[in-house]
Amino acid sequence: xxxxxxxxxxxxxxxxxxxxxxxxxxxxxxxxxxxxxxxxxxxxxxxxxxxxxxxxxxxxxxxxxxxxxxxxxxxxxxxxxxxxxxxxxxxxxxxxxxxxxxxxxxxxxxxxxxxxxxxxxxxxxxxxxxxxxxxxxxxxxxxxxxxxxxxxxxxxxxxxxxxxxxxxxxxxxxxxxxxxxxxxxxxxxxxxxxxxxxxxxxxxxxxxxxxxxxxxxxxxxxxxxxxxxxxxxxxxxxxxxxxxxxxxxxxxxxxxxxxxxxxxxxxxxxxxxxxxxxxxxxxxxxxxxxxxxxxxxxxxxxxxxxxxxxxx
Ligand SMILES: [Zn+2]
Numbered sequence: 001x002x003x004x005x006x007x008x009x010x011x012x013x014x015x016x017x018x019x020x021x022x023x024x025x026x027x028x029x030x031x032x033x034x035x036x037x038x039x040x041x042x043x044x045x046x047x048x049x050x051x052x053x054x055x056x057x058x059x060x061x062x063x064x065x066x067x068x069x070x071x072x073x074x075x076x077x078x079x080x081x082x083x084x085x086x087x088x089x090x091x092x093x094x095x096x097x098x099x100x101x102x103x104x105x106x107x108x109x110x111x112x113x114x115x116x117x118x119x120x121x122x123x124x125x126x127x128x129x130x131x132x133x134x135x136x137x138x139x140x141x142x143x144x145x146x147x148x149x150x151x152x153x154x155x156x157x158x159x160x161x162x163x164x165x166x167x168x169x170x171x172x173x174x175x176x177x178x179x180x181x182x183x184x185x186x187x188x189x190x191x192x193x194x195x196x197x198x199x200x201x202x203x204x205x206x207x208x209x210x211x212x213x214x215x216x217x218x219x220x221x222x223x224x225x226x227x228x229x230x231x232x233x234x235x236x237x238x239x240x241x242x243x244x245x246x247x248x249x250x251x252x253x254x255x256x257x258x259x260x261x262x263x264x265x266x267x268x269x270x271x272x273x274x275x276x277x278x279x280x281x282x283x284x285x286x287x288x289x290x291x292x293x294x295x296x297x298x299x300x301x302x303x304x305x306x307x308x309x310x311x312x
Contacts, residue, residue: 001043002114003103004044004115005099005117006099012086013086013092015085020250027289038300038301041304047096050142054101059138067085083131093137100139101142101143108278113279114280115281116281116282118283123138124169127172130168140169153234154234156235158173158239159228159236160239161183163253163285164186164190165193165206170204174199176199179201180201181203182228183239184207233271234275236278236280237282240296240299245286268303268306
């Protein structure tokens with residue numbers, strides 16, 4: 001079974017009328033899942049608020065207190081040049097992190113094999129003590145640390161295929177025992193880090209601007225999979241950003257829907273070899289709404305197919 005975590009708060013958070021990280025993104029995802037017939041095959045669950053103890057495994061208390069203090073009662077609270085809070089942001093960020101925690105619990109306890117968190121805002125730029133780049137809390141890092149520290153898993157792999165480097169996740173998880181992070185990202189764009197890994201448990205693959213799915217496939221086959229197989233993860237958590245798509249306006253890679261399906265199939269195979277098929281995926285970027293919807297559908301089609309194969 002694949003669970004889809006969602007909540008109306010993810011549409012209520014917004015950062016201004018022309019901001020690319022908009023509620024239209026999540027609406028496009030839900031509409032595509034419904035019109036493609038995939039939604040009927042998913043178990044929908046409400047994303048819960050994160051518990052403070054879960055947030056504080058990945059973030060300093062000062063950061064969480066500052067977010068709560070900054071939350072406005074009306075209008076916007078500006079965090080940085082491209083990141084702002086409205087009155088619904090705090091609930092959305094808490095439910096985004098809570099969704100990943102609940103998804104981890106569901107797949108580790110065996111209630112489902114895989115789960116997708118249809119959340120926003122994204123989280124992978126959020127550092128231990130800083131919101132940045134449309135991100136406030138690092139939902140994937142919160143979920144990964146919940147898996148090791150609360151549920152007792154010994155090895156968790158985080159996979160990030162967003163076009164931007166997941167600097168926050170890397171900062172939080174670098175050299176943490178029981179963690180491996182593998183990622184691809186476009187060289188030289190925001191946030192400008194990643195080419196020098198911060199820890200021995202980081203496999204960072206910078207892809208040249210303009211490259212297509214061939215470069216992704218080489219990175220996955222030559223760098224990700226050997227590292228993942230050597231690590232033998234008990235759980236895979238995906239930072240699933242879809243802004244490496246060729247139609248995306250924020251970056252310059254040229255992936256297609258088929259590439260997202262292919263990379264998902266590779267991760268299902270790794271999870272099948274080592275992790276009893278357990279995969280939690282959480283939405284990060286993706287700013288062209290039509291290709292975002294179709295790419296998420298391709299990702300979820302592969303996850304659902306993996307379910308069928310795993311239970312056959
Ligand atoms: Zn991104």
